[in-house]
Amino acid sequence: MTLLAFAIVLFLAWSNGSNDNFKGVATIYGSGTASYRVALAWATVTTLAGSLLTLWLAAGLVKTFSAKGLVPDAVAASPAFLSAAALGAALTVSAASRLGLPVSTTHSLTGALIGAGLASGSGVNLAVLGKSFFIPLIGCPLLAIVITAVLYPLARFARLRLGITRDSYIRIEEDLVLVSANSSGAAMADERVRLAIAGGAQPIDRYAGTLGGLSAQRALDVLHFLSAGAVSFARGLNDTPKIVAILIGAKAVGVQPGLFSIGIAMALGGLLGARRVAETMAKKIVTLNSGQGLVANLTTAGLVIAASRAGLPVSTTHVATGGLFGIGLITGTARLRTIASILLAWATTLPLGALLGAAAMLLQKRLG
Template identity: 50%
Template sequence: MWVFAVFVTTVFLAYANGANDNFKGVATLFGSQTTNYKVAIWWATATTFAGSICSVILASALLKNFSGKGLVPDAIADTSSFHIAVALGAALTVILATVTGFPISTTHGITGALTGAGLAAIGMELNFAALGKSFFIPLLASPLIAIVLGIILYSLLHYLRMALKIEKAWCICVGNQQKLIPIAISSDSNNLAMSTTPNLAIDTKENCSQRYVGNFWGIDSHKIVDTCHFLSAGAVSFARGLNDTPKIVALLLTVTAFSIRGGMLAVGLGMAIGGLLNARKVAMTVSNKITTLNPGKGLAANVVTGFLVIFASRMGVPVSTTHVSVGSIFGVGVISKTAHIGMFSKVLSSWFLTLPIAATLSSITYLLLPK
């Protein structure tokens, strides 16, 4: 019974993680109109799942950090009730954010849930020093680093583009639009009829797409940017799977019937299904509402995100892919003067609420479970 409960709640957390996080790696592809939603989400799913599988070898250091050991005594960290409380508290928090369209951090949610369950179990004997050093500092520092690196890298790429004389161009879109017009049918009344008229749009996000013109080593510049953009988005999604999977699998360590490899596979599948079924609301927020994106901005943001998350995974540092991704996207928006400050402030507020909500839900769950 306990084994089944731990497994179900952990896979539920993986599903919630996929729903909220999977699209973030490819958000720039969709937001810059490089590709459509369907292609983007399948590319995210494939590369995230690859990262989940590779995390067995490349990111095993994160398993210990998120098992609860070091925060609470091993006798408590090894219990099924503790792991169920953490998984359920974090999962409910992430699902709540997902249905409201806010991109929050599963890492942040698990950290809050570990804190809440730990406080419910042992009160103020919780190892706050380890909590700050191993969890809070990386989570607070990573988005700031991502913003700064996003600004620096986009500025560098902009300089290189100008030096190589690769110019931006906008297409001129000509088409038809339909509108209602009044037509007189008597002296005192009008009716409405549908009329089709030509429509010309220049430099509008809705009707035109930006392209890069020129050649680099004989290759079309726009094709180079698009190819690098796709690869960078895949790298971010791979890094996310690499970084997030061990954090969730750590909650399965009490289930002796599962090997680490089996746990990675189950969590990877849960993340993939969650992303495919429930990612759209968060996708719209990250792709369109934090800043106006083009392929160059997206490429710069993805390179920063992929580098930071892969580096952190190898070092066993629990950074949040969400914080890094949103931070880098906001950074390129700041330097290009297209950032939407109001939406970023709302996202930031949701991050501050993640910890107390997850902590409250996990502590209540722990207190209600039989020991």
């Protein structure tokens, strides 16, 4: 059973990587700051760094997701219970990844813990569930929307005060052709531009001016790239202990080997299975430029790192997507149909995880 628990938890880590690894770098891919390959490599390296530093920076989350207090200690230490919860969460996240929907591993795992706990016959401590799980999971995405909605207008005001302007271009073959200048929105009379836009080409924003003696665009690209790494680091920091807790509870492996195993499985899942969710996060929620992406990333990284240090199980997915929602609401570029499908997926993640966790627990009980 211990070996089976180890294999199932690695499957959960793989599924987490395929659905979550690209979320931190979605803005640098969507804004054109980095290619898909460069963004994916950056996400892999920084997420793995966050995973390996979990023991020192986010040890409280290991305790939270050990399930102690949520269910009786004897159940929380049962490899059968923990395997059922891991399998229910893994199947939920894996299905979402196949559909290209960014869902929360945290919500999936919480649901699976509830379902497996109920199916074991032990019940679930509702007070612990509300305080340790639901409040941070629901509150943080709403906070991310509010913060980005406040920060972005302030950042835009600061940019204008510094004399940095924003011009829009369309890429036609190897050339960047000006569409509008100095954020005026006045379209340039170029037949190639009209044909390109009619064919679905998206404008590319570039910033003109200097910042600290550097080209404003170059400085912003560097900051944006670093902020994406910070989000990925925060995600590794927040997600890894939730999964490692199951390995430790099942006595399948020690803490340090567990961290390394989970980190590698998450990295491989992201490298090999992230493409569909990457396209959704980067291009289908909102149209972003590098400045907007920087604000969204700083919000996400700050909230997730703070929550990890406090031992709160927030969803990086929900926080990151909440940040994008906030930018889209302010700029009017949010794609409501995609957002609606994501919200529907969020609403079904926890109950689906609970259903699959319960089914896995009942199957194990039947098999003895």
